[in-house]
Amino acid sequence: MSVARPKIEIENLSLDFAADGGSPISVLHEIDLSVSEGEFICIVGPSGCGKSTLLNIACGFLEPTHGQVRIDGVPVERPDRRRVFIFQNTAVFPWLSVEQNIGFGLRSSTADENAATVQRYIEMIGLAGFEKAYPRELSGGMNQRVEIARALASNPDVLFMDEPLGALDYLTRLKMRADLIEIWRQERKTILFVTHDVDESVQLADRIVVMSKRPASVKAVIPVDLPRPRSLDDPEYLRIRDEIFHLMGIDHFGRNEDAPSDSRARPSAE
Numbered sequence: 001m002s003v004a005r006p007k008i009e010i011e012n013l014s015l016d017f018a019a020d021g022g023s024p025i026s027v028l029h030e031i032d033l034s035v036s037e038g039e040f041i042c043i044v045g046p047s048g049c050g051k052s053t054l055l056n057i058a059c060g061f062l063e064p065t066h067g068q069v070r071i072d073g074v075p076v077e078r079p080d081r082r083r084v085f086i087f088q089n090t091a092v093f094p095w096l097s098v099e100q101n102i103g104f105g106l107r108s109s110t111a112d113e114n115a116a117t118v119q120r121y122i123e124m125i126g127l128a129g130f131e132k133a134y135p136r137e138l139s140g141g142m143n144q145r146v147e148i149a150r151a152l153a154s155n156p157d158v159l160f161m162d163e164p165l166g167a168l169d170y171l172t173r174l175k176m177r178a179d180l181i182e183i184w185r186q187e188r189k190t191i192l193f194v195t196h197d198v199d200e201s202v203q204l205a206d207r208i209v210v211m212s213k214r215p216a217s218v219k220a221v222i223p224v225d226l227p228r229p230r231s232l233d234d235p236e237y238l239r240i241r242d243e244i245f246h247l248m249g250i251d252h253f254g255r256n257e258d259a260p261s262d263s264r265a266r267p268s269a270e
């Protein structure tokens with residue numbers, strides 16, 4: 001029986017940033033990760049540990065100091081049209097309408113095919129009726145939907161998402177998570193998704209990569225073998241969430257588990 005090659009292979013990856021006049025800053029340290037085709041991977045870890053840096057290398061925006069990322073067995077050396085990167089703040093073009101934004105850069109053979117693709121994604125993200133609207137006429141959540149639709153319309157094989165829901169209010173975020181899962185079910189793209197939100201990672205991911213503080217290494221890779229949509233009070237959901245908090249050194253009250261025990265036992269007077 002042949003074993004399928006992983007879609008993404010991150011091998012012995014390290015990155016040091018040059019520091020002005022000082023010794024280099026080690027940001028990533030010997031990261032290894034293998035991602036299957038169609039897998040939804042979430043990456044969590046302390047602020048500033050190097051999550052975005054890892055995504056930037058995997059996407060070809062940055063060159064590692066050591067090691068390599070391969071996609072379909074080919075080393076990543078530069079950005080590639082087959083892969084898209086979605087940031088926290090939308091990059092929709094304010095001067096283009098929803099349908100023009102989504103259709104931007106489409107290269108189907110005919111205009112009709114392009115229009116059909118645009119319409120398909122407008123419907124998928126629930127913006128039918130807003131085709132002619134401009135970004136200034138839409139909410140933050142709607143604009144982020146346009147951004148996701150634009151990314152999907154170009155038919156990428158990998159989506160790199162860096163806190164894509166981070167700028168949205170809580171309720172919009174919950175809705176967008178559900179929508180994202182539905183889109184992923186339909187499209188089955190390989191997704192690398194960075195989030196600060198542990199709950200978000202447990203709701204979305206097939207596997208969660210927990211990174212250590214800087215220089216970041218992979219502390220654990222946690223599989224989430226729960227059917228979607230995932231219930232927030234499922235005991236297994238809560239167990240996984242607590243395991244991740246524990247790995248990140250945070251207790252149930254959001255306190256640092258490394259702190260002296262008496263300072264954790266007593267709530268601060270502030």
Ligand SMILES: Nc1ncnc2c1ncn2[C@@H]1O[C@H](COP(=O)(O)OP(=O)(O)OP(=O)(O)O)[C@@H](O)[C@H]1O
Pocket residue numbers: 017018025027045046047048049050051052053054196214
């Ligand atoms: N171009 C750069 N030059 C020097 N240092 C950088 C550069 N880009 C990032 N860094 C540093 O690398 C470290 C990792 O940054 P990165 O943005 O990858 O972390 P992160 O885990 O995504 O952070 P956050 O969770 O706060 O978004 C930080 O200490 C940051 O200051």
